[in-house]
Amino acid sequence: MEKEKKRFQVSQRVIWGSSIALAILASIPKLFDNSSKPVDIFINSSITFLFSLFIWHYNIYSLPKFMARHTTKNFVNGRLLLSVIMGILMMILLVVAHQELFQVTKLDAPIMFELRGILINLIVYMFLHLLFQNYRTQQISLELERTESVNLGAQYELLKQQVNPHFLFNSLNTLKSMVEIQDPQSADFILKLSDFYRFTLESRKLDLIPLREELQILESYTYLLKARFEEGFIVTNDINSSCYDSAIPPFTLQLLIENCIKHNIVSLDKPLEIRLYTADDFLVVENKIQLKKGALSTGVGLNNINQRFMHLIHKSIEIEKEETVFKVKIPLIYDYSNH
Known part of the structure; x- marks a missing residue:
């Protein structure tokens, strides 16, 4: 009232x-x-x-x-x-x-x-x-x-509820192809897809979740992407385990990975390499720059992520673009008992 x-x-x-x-x-x-x-x-x-x-x-x-x-x-x-x-x-x-x-x-x-x-x-x-x-x-x-x-x-x-509907469409198409060729990984793919959307339903009402849970969501998400892109998509997790108890807005990493795929070439001839690691009090998502032809960046995805952090902790993300590498640094949140 x-x-x-x-x-x-x-x-x-x-x-x-x-x-x-x-x-x-x-x-x-x-x-x-x-x-x-x-x-x-x-x-x-x-x-x-x-x-x-x-x-x-x-x-x-x-x-x-x-x-x-x-x-x-x-x-x-x-x-x-x-x-x-x-x-x-x-x-x-x-x-x-x-x-x-x-x-x-x-x-x-x-x-x-x-x-x-x-x-x-x-x-x-x-x-x-x-x-x-x-x-x-x-x-x-x-x-x-x-x-x-x-x-x-x-x-x-x-x-918080921004999960790209194209991802579901592409995942179902991938599953259809796997079923048609009787791929033995089809059952695992269905389980990972189920896990990902279960995490989505459980976390969509939360402001923050522990980083370890976010990484579990990301594991299911990257599994589904690897089933689609195979060896053309590589994610390396070098995050220090001591940071796993910090917090992060749910689906932040998923949105960053999605942003990388959206703007860069992903193929067996030119694999997209993404690395996750920690530096100071930031979690860094780094990828090789191999832009698609005619790809235009509106900045909406990164701006949405930045708004989430500004809304919660009044801190902004940091973006660094070098000649061959693109980095997004997101602040880790350790004191989140009031959220």
Whole structure:
């Protein structure tokens, strides 16, 4: 279930602290007025304090409702005017109430209280306006991040399930030919084909699998390819066994081998040699360059593999092309408990 959006809130410490601070600031001139009595200072502070509390809460509780109905970003609008009018009325009410409660006959000129109230109102409104705009920006950013995460997750699911349908078609054609000539290896071919697609079904929902399991998948895959290409296809595994407990996205090696076959000549006269080995924290897939005539590389296969690694560990693969050798270096993943 999707998490409920965090509501816009202002800390009560901010509200009460700022109200007390404004009350103290409003009373400072009275402290230097010899004619002022303690009760005058108290009344002046009390009016300012209560007015500040009212303005804070009025603006807070009207802001979300107002912003939900209007998308205007103008600072000066009808809501500000309404807040000023409500502030003037509240200030008059507070002054009258204090006069009646404390039975004082002389207070500061009413216009001074109203000007003070308008100033406090503008300060609070401006502060809340900035806070709420920042809140809205954060909510939009979170929504964009969530959407991007969902989008990346969907893309990654498609990448994980990328098994070339041409491979199945070619494998079935190879099997048909083997059966027709009554090749004794037909039964083994069927078992390896079954193993490969069993691995496919078991691993397609996983983000990562141990390298040793990936090599088992690759063994079945290369067996099927050798039945088709015979001695024209050679894969040498020189991977250090100490790396077998590292992890790798499933079918990464299968896609790399498939990429080699797609772009290079594979024949008995010109065998395609592929070597797997480890260097530092990378697994290297290296092949001799013997490009097919008219073969054009779109880079889609390698880009898909790169996206998988970027999605999982934020690391990219490395590609090195020399005169006679093509290398793809993929980072080995050792800490994969959180995947």
